[in-house]
Amino acid sequence: MGEAIVITSGKGGVGKTTTTANLGTSLALLDKKVCLIDTDIGLRNLDVVIGLENRIIYDIIDVVEKRCKISQALIKDKRFDCLYLLPAAQTSDKTALTPEAMKSIIDDLKPDYDYILIDCPAGIEQGYKNAVSGADKALVVTTPEKSSVRDADRIIGLLEQEDIEPPNLVINRIRTHMVKNGDMLDVDEIMQILSIDLIGIVADDDDVIKASNHGEPIAFQPNTKASIAYRNIARRILGESIPLQSLDEKLTFIEKIKKVFGKN
Amino acid sequence: MAANRYITIKGTRDGLTLFMNDQCAFDDLLQELENIISTKHLVEDEQSIRIKIKLGNRYLDDQQEEKLRELIDKQNTFIIEQIESDVILKETALQWKEETEIELHNKIVRSGQILKVTGDLLLVGDVNPGGKVMASGNIFIVGHLRGIAHAGVHGNDKAVIAASYMAPSQLRIADIISRPPDQEKDGVHMECGFIDSTGKQIIMDRINVLAKNRFDLNAFERRIING
Numbered sequence: 001m002g003e004a005i006v007i008t009s010g011k012g013g014v015g016k017t018t019t020t021a022n023l024g025t026s027l028a029l030l031d032k033k034v035c036l037i038d039t040d041i042g043l044r045n046l047d048v049v050i051g052l053e054n055r056i057i058y059d060i061i062d063v064v065e066k067r068c069k070i071s072q073a074l075i076k077d078k079r080f081d082c083l084y085l086l087p088a089a090q091t092s093d094k095t096a097l098t099p100e101a102m103k104s105i106i107d108d109l110k111p112d113y114d115y116i117l118i119d120c121p122a123g124i125e126q127g128y129k130n131a132v133s134g135a136d137k138a139l140v141v142t143t144p145e146k147s148s149v150r151d152a153d154r155i156i157g158l159l160e161q162e163d164i165e166p167p168n169l170v171i172n173r174i175r176t177h178m179v180k181n182g183d184m185l186d187v188d189e190i191m192q193i194l195s196i197d198l199i200g201i202v203a204d205d206d207d208v209i210k211a212s213n214h215g216e217p218i219a220f221q222p223n224t225k226a227s228i229a230y231r232n233i234a235r236r237i238l239g240e241s242i243p244l245q246s247l248d249e250k251l252t253f254i255e256k257i258k259k260v261f262g263k264n
Numbered sequence: 265m266a267a268n269r270y271i272t273i274k275g276t277r278d279g280l281t282l283f284m285n286d287q288c289a290f291d292d293l294l295q296e297l298e299n300i301i302s303t304k305h306l307v308e309d310e311q312s313i314r315i316k317i318k319l320g321n322r323y324l325d326d327q328q329e330e331k332l333r334e335l336i337d338k339q340n341t342f343i344i345e346q347i348e349s350d351v352i353l354k355e356t357a358l359q360w361k362e363e364t365e366i367e368l369h370n371k372i373v374r375s376g377q378i379l380k381v382t383g384d385l386l387l388v389g390d391v392n393p394g395g396k397v398m399a400s401g402n403i404f405i406v407g408h409l410r411g412i413a414h415a416g417v418h419g420n421d422k423a424v425i426a427a428s429y430m431a432p433s434q435l436r437i438a439d440i441i442s443r444p445p446d447q448e449k450d451g452v453h454m455e456c457g458f459i460d461s462t463g464k465q466i467i468m469d470r471i472n473v474l475a476k477n478r479f480d481l482n483a484f485e486r487r488i489i490n491g
Contacts, residue, residue: 148373153392157374193392193410195372 002033002113004106005237006135008159010151012122014143015172015202018212020119021049022227023139024232025219028083032114035074038243039131040121041097044088051215052077052085059088064101070108079220084113092127099133106131106134110184124158132159138167139199142176144185153194169198170233175204198244200233202226265425270296279314279345286320290328294335298376301339363400373397373411382415393433399423402481408451412436421463424478426456426471435466442466 007020018042018259038046041061047053058073063086070086077083085107089096094240109116120131122189132138138159142152152169171190178184205226213216221231232242268287270293284293315336316414324332329347336342352360365383373379375394379387385399388406395411397403403415405427414436416423421438433452437459456474460467474481 150394153394155373157372157377157395160374192408193390195390 002035002116003137004110004116004118004135005137005139006118006120006131006164006204007139007141008120008128008131008155009141009148010124010155011142011148013149014141016122017045017049017119018208018217019141019170019172019202019230020046020117021217022219022230023234023237024050024083024115024117025080025217026231027115027117027237028077028080028230029219030234030238031082032238033082033112034117035086035113036158037109037110037116037118038088039097039118040089041088041127042093043121043154044090046119047075047085047087048215049212050077050085052087052219055217056087056157059087059089060105061096063105064097070105071247081225094121094130097126097130099129102130103134103145123251124154128158131160132164132228135162135164138162139170140167140196141170142190143172144187144190145153146185146236149185149190149193156194156196166196168197169194170199171201173204174201174221175199187264199236200229201244202229202233216238241243271300273300279316281318282318283318284320284322286322290322290324294331297335299330301336301342312341314343314345316345317347319347321350323349323351323353367399372407375411391432402426410451421459422478424456424458424474424481426474429453430455430457430468435468437466440466441462 007016008022009016020036023201024034027034036046036050037060038044040046047056048203055075058068060073062068063070063073073086075085075087077085105120106116118135119129121127140155140159142148156167167178169191171187172199175184179186187198187201203225203226205218207221208218208226209225211221218224220229221227235242270288274281274283287403310328317332324347328344332347333344336344362382365385367381367383368386368388369379369381371379371452372389373387375392378396378398379385380398383401384401385397385403386406387397387404390408391397391405391411393410396414397405397411398414398417400416400418400420402423403413403425405413405425407427409425409427409431409432411432412434413425413427413432415425416438417473421440422433423437425435427435429451431454432444434441435457436442437457439460442457442465452468453467454471456471457466457468458474458477459465
């Protein structure tokens with residue numbers, strides 16, 4: 001029986017979809033059977049980020065409205081046999097999906113997959129409610145910006161009212177040099193406000209955007225800061241205890257590796 | 265003139281105190297009062313007399329009280345200072361009890377959430393930016409106050425707000441609102457806010473100042489005693 005994890009943030013543009021794609025990839029790399037569900041009806045992105053846009057025939061609304069079977073709508077990844085995507089519809093809007101329908105889809109998928117990752121749309125309205133229903137766990141993504149932390153706080157408050165485990169936090173797009181100069185919120189400050197468990201920190205990396213544009217999640221690349229961070233999060237989801245390295249240590253650690261391999 | 269059967273009058277330094285018999289019918293009481301007022305030897309009409317009315321174990325509803333006041337107001341010589349009864353409605357008593365109780369909450373009040381209590385609020389946890397706590401009495405926060413705290417919601421301007429870490433976006437007491445100066449980013453530890461002696465603004469000070477300014481905080485049934 002699989003586990004359904006919703007990835008949410010409240011604010012838009014903090015990296016929900018990127019995180020979903022990369023965690024899915026990382027879990028698949030660890031030989032887990034993973035299904036990604038895009039619930040951002042009308043503004044679907046996950047298929048683009050993961051490079052499966054041109055394979056879409058049916059979408060989640062077709063499943064809900066019984067125009068196809070769920071197995072027909074699922075797209076197998078071009079790189080893995082154990083990674084699947086259930087794409088969102090681009091033509092309907094968020095009211096086409098209901099929490100009940102979402103729940104029944106997830107219940108149908110659970111026996112066949114180890115992990116079901118649900119990519120939540122921005123906002124706290126219908127789309128959010130759809131995405132959260134049926135989830136067992138939640139990951140809240142935030143960036144080290146005040147506005148994003150504020151929205152994450154709001155979302156955590158809403159998640160606490162749902163019947164799911166206490167959410168975990170992913171801090172995305174941290175820029176070490178800005179934190180060092182005191183121009184960016186640091187991890188401690190964010191944790192002090194949100195006070196939930198931290199499951200990973202992802203450094204800001206140009207390669208992430210580059211990889212997304214190629215439809216190839218960064219987690220495929222074995223040695224960038226961001227991909228290591230995503231893979232660590234995936235392993236923590238599996239229950240491994242990997243110490244959260246402070247960003248400084250992480251950097252020097254990576255630099256050390258680079259030095260060992262003679263890069264840079 | 266018949267002797268006063270139901271009303272005893274006592275003169276004090278501050279005026280007159282009327283002790284009303286609490287066993288007789290209310291109408292009898294009114295009648296006698298009317299007699300007293302109209303016939304009484306109140307010739308010295310230069311100064312109005314302040315009177316207190318003690319009802320004993322008699323409860324007056326609003327209508328009855330209105331009648332009583334009307335009767336006395338007819339005669340311009342009297343000013344009612346106080347109508348006091350030894351009994352109150354259960355409802356009122358419960359309300360008093362509620363208002364003086366301290367309600368304990370153990371949670372984080374996050375952005376967009378409102379925690380509202382009757383009486384005093386003791387919050388063990390933070391109030392995050394965008395969160396709001398409201399109480400008809402005082403607010404005590406064991407944690408960080410980063411959002412809005414509104415004490416004395418129903419107009420109690422004696423209410424105070426205290427927190428182990430104060431970095432509020434706004435403090436409100438009764439109908440006065442204040443916010444920290446724009447250049448101030450960092451919060452302060454163990455501080456409290458209360459309305460100063462002018463009654464116009466909220467000032468912040470260290471928590472131990474409260475003992476001096478609001479010594480009645482110590483008395484638990486303070487507001488019942490104060491009526």
